[in-house]
Amino acid sequence: xxxxxxxxxYRLASLDPALWTVIGVSMxxxxxxxxxxxxxxxxxxxxxxMTRFPGRRLLVVLLQSLLSLPTVVIGLLLYLLLSRQGPxxxxxxxxxxxxxxxxxxxxxxxxxCAFTLxxxxxADPRLHETARLLGASRLRAAFTLLREVRFALVAAILxxxxxxxxxxxxxxxxxxxxxxxxxxxxxxxxxxxxxGAFTEGIALGIVLMGVALVVxxxxxxxxxxxxxxxNDRGRSGPGAPGRTAGVP
Amino acid sequence: MYKVLRSxxxxxxxxxxxxxxxxxxxxxxxxLGGLAAVPARAVAAELPAAERVIRLATTxxxxxxxxxxxxxxxxxxxxxxxxxVVSVGTGAALKLGANGxxxxxxxxxxxxxxRFVAAGHGIDRRDVMFNDFVLVGPKGDPAGxxxxxxxxxxxxxxxxxxxxxxxxxxxxxxxxxxxxLWKSAGGLPxxxxxxxAGRGMGEVLAMASELQAHALTDRGTWASMRSRLDxxxxxxxxxxxxxxxxxxxxxxxxHPGINAKGARDLMDWLxxxxxxxxxxxxxxxxxxxxxxxxxxxxx
Numbered sequence: 001x002x003x004x005x006x007x008x009x010y011r012l013a014s015l016d017p018a019l020w021t022v023i024g025v026s027m028x029x030x031x032x033x034x035x036x037x038x039x040x041x042x043x044x045x046x047x048x049x050m051t052r053f054p055g056r057r058l059l060v061v062l063l064q065s066l067l068s069l070p071t072v073v074i075g076l077l078l079y080l081l082l083s084r085q086g087p088x089x090x091x092x093x094x095x096x097x098x099x100x101x102x103x104x105x106x107x108x109x110x111x112x113c114a115f116t117l118x119x120x121x122x123a124d125p126r127l128h129e130t131a132r133l134l135g136a137s138r139l140r141a142a143f144t145l146l147r148e149v150r151f152a153l154v155a156a157i158l159x160x161x162x163x164x165x166x167x168x169x170x171x172x173x174x175x176x177x178x179x180x181x182x183x184x185x186x187x188x189x190x191x192x193x194x195x196g197a198f199t200e201g202i203a204l205g206i207v208l209m210g211v212a213l214v215v216x217x218x219x220x221x222x223x224x225x226x227x228x229x230x231n232d233r234g235r236s237g238p239g240a241p242g243r244t245a246g247v248p
Numbered sequence: 249m250y251k252v253l254r255s256x257x258x259x260x261x262x263x264x265x266x267x268x269x270x271x272x273x274x275x276x277x278x279x280l281g282g283l284a285a286v287p288a289r290a291v292a293a294e295l296p297a298a299e300r301v302i303r304l305a306t307t308x309x310x311x312x313x314x315x316x317x318x319x320x321x322x323x324x325x326x327x328x329x330x331x332x333v334v335s336v337g338t339g340a341a342l343k344l345g346a347n348g349x350x351x352x353x354x355x356x357x358x359x360x361x362x363r364f365v366a367a368g369h370g371i372d373r374r375d376v377m378f379n380d381f382v383l384v385g386p387k388g389d390p391a392g393x394x395x396x397x398x399x400x401x402x403x404x405x406x407x408x409x410x411x412x413x414x415x416x417x418x419x420x421x422x423x424x425x426x427x428x429l430w431k432s433a434g435g436l437p438x439x440x441x442x443x444x445a446g447r448g449m450g451e452v453l454a455m456a457s458e459l460q461a462h463a464l465t466d467r468g469t470w471a472s473m474r475s476r477l478d479x480x481x482x483x484x485x486x487x488x489x490x491x492x493x494x495x496x497x498x499x500x501x502x503h504p505g506i507n508a509k510g511a512r513d514l515m516d517w518l519x520x521x522x523x524x525x526x527x528x529x530x531x532x533x534x535x536x537x538x539x540x541x542x543x544x545x546x547x
Contacts, residue, residue: 084458084478094458095443172447176455179417179444191446194336195419196343 008203018180019200023207026184029097030165033104034112038157041109045116045156046142050128060117066110074106075173082174095176100184103170108160115156119149154222158215165211185211302331302510305342305350307421308448309379310493311335313468313537318530323517329510339419345369345496348503352511354518356421356493370496375542376518377527378492381425382470383483384453385411385462393462393482400433402483407437412461414452417444425491426464432488453477466491468537490543495519 011019048060080086082094093099123145131141146153168186175182177191185204192201310316311333320331334344338355345353346369354376355361364370383402385393391409396402406413416423430436443461445452449469456463457477470481495515500508517523524540531537 084460095455176443176451177446179446181443183446188446191418194340195446196337196340197419 004199004202005206007199008206011199011203012206016203019203021180022183022185022188022204025097025180025182026165026186029100029171029184030104030161033101033164034108034157034161036101037105037108037160038112041112041160042116042146042153042156044109045113046120046146048113049117049120050142050145063110063114063117067114069110070169071103071107071167072169072173074103075170078103078106078170078174094174095178095182097175097182100171100175100182103174104164104167107167107170108164111160111163112156115159116153119152119156120145122152123149151222155219158219158222162212162215166208299507299510300328300330302329302352302507302514303334303350304331304352304354304514305334305336305340305344306354307338307341307356308335309356309421309466309468310354312450313472314532315468315527315530315538319518319523319526322526323514323523327513327517329513331514337418337420338424342369345498348498348506350498351507352495352497352514354493354495356491357424358492358494360424361494361496364496368502369499371499372512372515373494373496374515374519376493376495377524377538377540378490378543379467379538380484380491380543381422381464381466381489382481383462383464383489384456384470384477384479385482386460387478387480389480389482391462391482396483399483399486399489400429403429404433406462407433407439407442410439410441412441412443412456412459414456414459414461414463415442415444416449416452416464417446418448420449421491422449422464422466425489429464429488453479467535468532471532471535471537487543492542493538 048056048063078099079094081088082091082099083089084094093102127148128141128145131144132138136144166186168184168190171177171182171184172187172190175184175187177183177187183191185208189201189204189208192198192204304316306316312335316333316335320333323329324331334341334350336344338357338360341350341353341355342360342364344350345364346367353364353370361370361373365373381399383393383399385391385406391402391405391411393402393405396405403413415426427436436442441461443455443459445455447455449465450473452463453465453469453473454477455461457479460478462482463479495518497508497511497515498506500506518527527538528536528540
């Protein structure tokens with residue numbers, strides 16, 4: 001256990017190109033997926049929280065059940081869609097980074113969307129009303145409110161990132177774990193373990209834990225900052241319109 | 249009054265169900281326990297509990313092809329052993345043996361097997377059986393591999409024509425065989441169509457079918473998946489494609505806790521006329537997948 005760990009740290013420090021290619025692919029795919037999913041997910045979560053229409057409750061329940069959809073199921077559905085015999089077979093996307101990114105968009109969307117919904121619902125409803133009364137457009141009022149809950153939004157996006165970067169089922173199925181092309185950190189760990197090459201597995205495990213640590217430290221900081229903001233609001237007293245001072 | 253009556257009737261019905269369920273579970277458990285106890289006692293008279301279990305580390309091909317399910321039960325029944333099979337890639341199987349997490353290994357990578365014995369991890373390597381590999385690819389045979397002379401020449405053609413080839417890339421016996429073939433083809437050239445998948449045989453065949461790529465596969469996995477794949481055999485029969493399986497006992501001097509006697513008994517049985525005959529009569533879809541003994545090219 002100790003010997004492979006030391007060897008793993010040495011490989012990481014010596015910038016082993018094969019190891020860093022895997023890390024690069026992982027980051028590239030997950031960040032791209034998150035960049036695509038976030039705007040739609042935040043907009044969706046905001047609209048679900050702020051608007052009332054028939055079937056809204058059903059949609060919220062569906063969104064929340066999507067949170068626990070296994071990634072292998074998403075992988076299977078995407079595989080069937082992108083397969084040569086599938087409806088989107090002509091796109092020839094199976095076993096590419098694009099296919100992995102699409103899968104991760106589907107995985108990240110409900111997480112970011114549901115967290116946004118919760119954050120917006122928890123925000124002071126008078127904020128939006130006040131902004132509108134002061135003459136802000138609907139869009140402007142939305143941005144004001146989202147700005148207010150930005151710490152919760154950061155937490156939502158980081159949660160989404162944590163899920164997709166460590167995801168192995170879908171990436172393995174639609175990516176194919178091709179060396180230097182679609183091999184990500186988690187799929188590489190699965191492979192190295194199956195080969196009995198524990199050193200590489202541990203090295204990649206350290207990277208993944210490092211990423212998780214960075215993400216969580218960032219999360220803790222943003223929440224710490226959010227806490228300060230909460231105290232601030234407490235001091236200015238409930239109902240004080242001070243927090244909306246930024247609205248024109 | 250009616251309401252009370254109905255609820256009490258419902259309650260008694262619920263109690264009834266619970267009682268019946270509990271009784272059912274008890275009866276089934278007792279029956280299972282009785283069934284299990286009889287053979288367990290019969291065997292326990294012959295062997296101490298710890299020596300009844302044999303841990304066999306082997307490759308996915310022997311397990312996935314269904315061979316072990318055909319081969320092991322007669323041995324277990326006759327000798328009172330219980331064989332626990334861990335099926336992984338050859339590299340991982342040898343690692344399990346080296347760590348003392350298995351009593352014996354059944355693998356197919358001659359060079360790696362010899363290194364395993366030379367390093368003192370295993371003793372008493374014996375030939376058990378062999379099967380063969382085939383090179384598969386798109387049904388249209390775009391590279392004209394059917395006319396190539398031998399497997400190495402066929403692989404070289406795939407590389408020269410820059411066609412797609414999906415490699416196992418997982419340090420398995422099949423991967424070792426592929427690398428040996430590249431060696432005799434004058435080295436593995438780098439080209440973008442060479443995809444190292446790092447996955448099992450079934451996944452690699454599915455990928456090759458999707459991408460209309462070439463792949464090297466053992467005949468067993470190919471036979472079991474053929475109907476679901478859009479691929480055809482393009483090169484076969486080269487003596488270099490023979491795939492011998494060896495069985496090695498883990499060195500009891502290294503790992504005193506292992507079941508050395510059980511390992512030796514299983515090896516004796518696999519190489520006995522009875523075990524060898526059993527291997528030769530295993531068929532999937534009318535096709536023989538494993539041949540007892542050693543292939544001529546390796547002898």
